[in-house]
Amino acid sequence: xxxxxxxxxxxxxxxxxRLGGCMVCEKNGEFRVYRKTPDRPVYLGSRTSPETLRxxxxxxxxxx
Numbered sequence: 076x077x078x079x080x081x082x083x084x085x086x087x088x089x090x091x092x093r094l095g096g097c098m099v100c101e102k103n104g105e106f107r108v109y110r111k112t113p114d115r116p117v118y119l120g121s122r123t124s125p126e127t128l129r130x131x132x133x134x135x136x137x138x139x
Contacts, residue, residue, distance in 0.1 A: 084125040088132045095136025099128065108132060 085106070089099050092108060098116065100107045106128045109116035119135060122128040 082125045084129050088125060088129040091129070091136055092132045095132070097132065097135060099132070108135065110135075 085099075088106075092099050097108055097110050097119070100109065105121045105123050106125070107121040108119045108128075108131065110119055120131060122131050
């Protein structure tokens with residue numbers, strides 16, 4: 076099983092994504108964000124640092 080980074084901001088980003096119906100996967104040093112759909116996960120984008128990932132996930136999951 077692959078090890079995942081346990082940075083506190085990354086943990087928060089994963090929690091926000093999960094609550095918003097998304098998931099964060101870490102691959103090759105970048106964090107990829109997918110939206111969970113009934114058919115398949117849909118790729119939304121990626122970021123390379125936990126700080127930018129958190130801002131990205133917050134923008135994706137915020138309902139205006």
